[in-house]
Amino acid sequence: MIVTVFSTKSYDRTFLEPAAGTAHSLKFVESRLTQETAILARGSKAVCVFVNDQVDAAVLKVFKELGIEIVALRSAGFNNVDLVAAKKLGIAVARVPAYSPEAVSEHAVALIMALDRNIHRAYARVREGNFALEGLLGFNLHGRTVGIVGTGRVGTSLAKIMLGFGCKVIAYDVMANEGCAAMGVTYTTLENLLGQADIVSLHCPLTDETRHLIDAAAIGRMKHGAMLINTSRGGMIDTAAVIQGLKSGAIGHLGLDVYEEEDDLFFEDLSSAVIQDDVFERLLMFSNVLVTGHQGFFTKEALSAIAATTMANLSTFEASGQATYQLAA
Structure with a gap:
């Protein structure tokens, strides 16, 4: 053929x-x-x-x-x-x-760890000879509550990893995964998950029902200062609403491997070009935001x-x- x-x-x-x-x-x-x-x-x-x-x-x-x-x-x-x-x-x-659900779930963990311990900022500082620790304070993952939205293969893999860190893992899905529940994952409503989780990680397919699942209303229900991770599809997040959440402090950290307008950006070398997407450029101005170019699958x-x-x-x-x-x- x-x-x-x-x-x-x-x-x-x-x-x-x-x-x-x-x-x-x-x-x-x-x-x-x-x-x-x-x-x-x-x-x-x-x-x-x-x-x-x-x-x-x-x-x-x-x-x-x-x-x-x-x-x-x-x-x-x-x-x-x-x-x-x-x-x-x-x-x-x-x-x-x-x-390889592990490829994507492990990348989500990489984003979580880098944001929590400010690895991206520390890397840049040390290369400039700045070894000061001010502004790099993180938090222990052990004992934190991780909310996983979507418990298919990737979500289940992430749950297993976060349970290994000693986290409390809660989840929302239209259909509960018996394997997740058996591991100790507690299922709840989306509203409860957003209100309880210190870290929210998205692992859903993009459909009419899930598009902009995280909008201004959802951000308003989130635990203040929570970390938001998206390694699924960019359209799950209303980027404009997330920017407002970052500005207000409602979102404490944001890790993205996908972006809703990534079509003209990701998978290309644009290092010599002027990026025309002002919303994307605004995201990159936040020190508590880490964006990778859709590489979660890349193992x-x-x-x-x-x-x-x-x-x-x-x-x-x-x-x-x-x-x-x-x-x-």
Whole structure:
């Protein structure tokens, strides 16, 4: 099967090519998928896309005209895909539902630890010969309450880690996870979680129901000065409301690996450019904010698993017409 891979980086080649072997012929395209670049998939039967690729109705219409039969996501999230349009056009959509929950949960812990102990600020100070400790005071994680919103594989992995730190872990999910409860996680309402947690970490898919889950009202219910961590999808947070929360002190620390307007920023080297997103630039001005560029998934183990599952989806579809992890509208 000939597969056009959009949003290609060097590491995509490194992991996808061995996973494809001789089963699939991969055509790598550096461009992000849009209505304008969709034509680059000409001659392929399948396309492989990433989190910021645009797979809306207009793009899918182009794919239908080109004879594309399947869109293979090399990610777990699929909020960038119009599933209704795909079903109407008869184009299958497959994803990678679980690759390495530890990769993302461990990155969330890295953000928590760095913010708590001001590692990012201390690193910059020491490089300038400043060894003063004023302004770097942190707090013990042991005995703190961690609220996890969404207890799928990643949320469960984070719960296990934080319990190991000696934290009290509470959680909110539309469906309680028996495994989490057995570990000692206490389920509660979202309102109670926000009011009790010293650290709130988000691990939900982005849907109409979860978009801007953390808005001004939610921030108003949070424990004053709490830490907020988001390694799921940027749209979970109302960035303007969070900025106001930072200014008022309602949010004491903010750790982000995702951003709701990241499409034109993340995964690119913009070090020589002037960033035009004023809201994002405002976020970076806070010393108690730490932003990473959507790298929670970026481990050898996770990339290997993503590549293997993506190629397996394509092989299964080619053999039977339905991928192992096929999405339906």
